[in-house]
Amino acid sequence: MELKEIAAVSGKGGLFKIVKPTRTGVILESLDEARTKLVASASQRVSVLSEISIYTTTQEGAEPLEAVLQKIFAEFGNDTGVSGSSDGDELRSFLRHVLPEFDEDRVYVSDIKKLVNWYGILVKYAPEVMKPNVEETKEAKKAPKKEAKAEIEASEVEAKPKAKKTTKKKSE
Structure with a gap:
C-alpha cells in the first residue's frame, strides 16, 4: 500500500483506504479493525495523503507528508513518545525535533495532533508506507553511477592523443 491509496476525510476520524472511484465520489474503507466502508461524495473533503505537505520556512515552502513520516519512523520507530492528547x-x-524548519506560524497544534494520530494508524495498519519507495531508491543509486560513467568517458576522451591527419601529396 502507498500513501496515494490512503485518504483522510474531513469530519471523520481516522484514515481510509481508497477502494475505487464512483461517478459521484469515492468508496473508502477504514484502516482500523472494523473495516467499515464509506462512500464519500463530492461535497465531502477527501484529502489523499500523498498530496499533503507540512509548511516549512525553507525555499521550497513545504515538506511532503511522506518524507516527514519516514523521518519520524527513522527516528522513533513504532513509538513516538507523544500522542494526540499531548x-x-x-x-x-516533537515536530521541531523531526522537522526543525517547520513554519510555526502556519502549522497549528491541531495539525500536529493529526500527524501523530495518522502516524500511529499507519504504523499499525500500513507499515509499508514508512519505508522509502523502492523505485526511488533504485533511481537514486543509478543516478551517481551514470554521472560517474560520463566523467570516466570524458576523461578517456581527453587522455587519448588525437591522431594526426596525414595527407598524401599526389605525385605529378
Missing part, C-alpha cells in the same frame, strides 16, 4: 508545547517540540 499538550501543545510537547507536540510542537
Whole structure:
C-alpha cells in the first residue's frame, strides 16, 4: 500500500483506504479493525495523503507528508513518545525535533495532533508506507553511477592523443 491509496476525510476520524472511484465520489474503507466502508461524495473533503505537505520556512515552502513520516519512523520507530492528547508545547517540540524548519506560524497544534494520530494508524495498519519507495531508491543509486560513467568517458576522451591527419601529396 502507498500513501496515494490512503485518504483522510474531513469530519471523520481516522484514515481510509481508497477502494475505487464512483461517478459521484469515492468508496473508502477504514484502516482500523472494523473495516467499515464509506462512500464519500463530492461535497465531502477527501484529502489523499500523498498530496499533503507540512509548511516549512525553507525555499521550497513545504515538506511532503511522506518524507516527514519516514523521518519520524527513522527516528522513533513504532513509538513516538507523544500522542494526540499531548499538550501543545510537547507536540510542537516533537515536530521541531523531526522537522526543525517547520513554519510555526502556519502549522497549528491541531495539525500536529493529526500527524501523530495518522502516524500511529499507519504504523499499525500500513507499515509499508514508512519505508522509502523502492523505485526511488533504485533511481537514486543509478543516478551517481551514470554521472560517474560520463566523467570516466570524458576523461578517456581527453587522455587519448588525437591522431594526426596525414595527407598524401599526389605525385605529378
